Amino acid sequence: MNNYLLQVKDVSKYFGRRLIFKNLNFEISNSGILGVSGDNGSGKSTLVKIIAGISSPSSGIIVHNDDGKEIVQEKLHNYIGFVSPYLVLYEEFSAYENLSFFSNIRGIKLDRERADFLLEKLLLFQRKDDYVKTYSSGMKQRLKFIFALIHSPSLVILDEPTSNLDSKGKDTVYQIIENESKSNIIIIASNEQTDLNLCKREINLQDFKIK
């Protein structure tokens, strides 16, 4: 189990004058699955983007701690894995090339054993040398899971993790989520009840706040 702490303190977000949510406060530590639910437009994706450090809050702060030390913004990407339908991988490269480039850009050597394990687990091993542009939408979604997990992050953020997946793909993904949650923090933002059923804790965004 890792020693990771995520604190969301008084976080608000506006797009122009439009309020998305206001003064959100919660925290999660060590491991487990936190669900973020809410109607369309309630700010689930916005919240997870802010947590991942790829979007800024209008006010409030997000604190990421690892082993009692605060993680600086410049290094946050090393601790986070992210899956979402709006995440796009490089279509002109194969799955393996994508993973290799991602590892190099992160400054780590590609763990081929882990890459092969994840490719096998997510049913992509046979197609690992094919260009991503030849993949179906479900295969691309499964590849995003490998992108999110290849560097063994402490915090895995999943925004609509099962979109485009068939039932076999969903079962595989749920199994991976269960396994990862034993040692890492998983945040799932979704409207799918089957996704949210995995969560030990859930926050529901409604009327600009946690209900």
Added chain:
Amino acid sequence: MSAKAYALYLKDFRSEIRTRYAVNSLAMFVIVATSVILFSIGNETITQSLTAGLFWVVIFFSAMSGLSRAFVSEEERGTSLTLQLLAAPSTIFSGKLLFNMVLVFCMNIVITILYSALFDGFAVRNLTLFIVSFFFGNAGLAIASTIIAAIISKAGAKGTLYPVLSFPILLPLILTSVQLTLMSFEGASFSDAKFELSIIICYDVIMLTASYLLFDFVWKD
């Protein structure tokens, strides 16, 4: 330049070889612009100052046609988010800058070869001065083009905005580079060109510092 930035450069280089986003538009522009200038000159002999000006006009517009791709292609394909999840903003900027540097230098070496073969007025008398001004001019062009590309990649009318925003920012660099190129044609010494060289070096340093400071804010939503 860190290994991470170099890895990003390699990714872009491989991607460019497969997609040819930037190289095709750059090559086409260089060929078309040089041909149009040649046809319009006909049998006339143009002065050295006009040759130096036309040399940098082609460089400026070629850069405008290709250098924005570094960030615009990421934004258009939706891979900006992926990059944000991979590395710190300074690494991204360094990688993209390195890619644009290589592209600018390759492009401008080709333009220089074309000009020296096709234009009689393109006769360099002080080669060292030409090389130094060429180096700092191209470095400034790559730095400014990269940060402007990052800014406009988030905007709507990218194609129009890029040259419009670049022109005032690149004007001091282009004017000084034209002057230095002309001086190298005339065989001026380094001490004669001290003032212009100081301007171009200061421009590069200021632009590089400002770009690294600004990029964090440009890159994140």
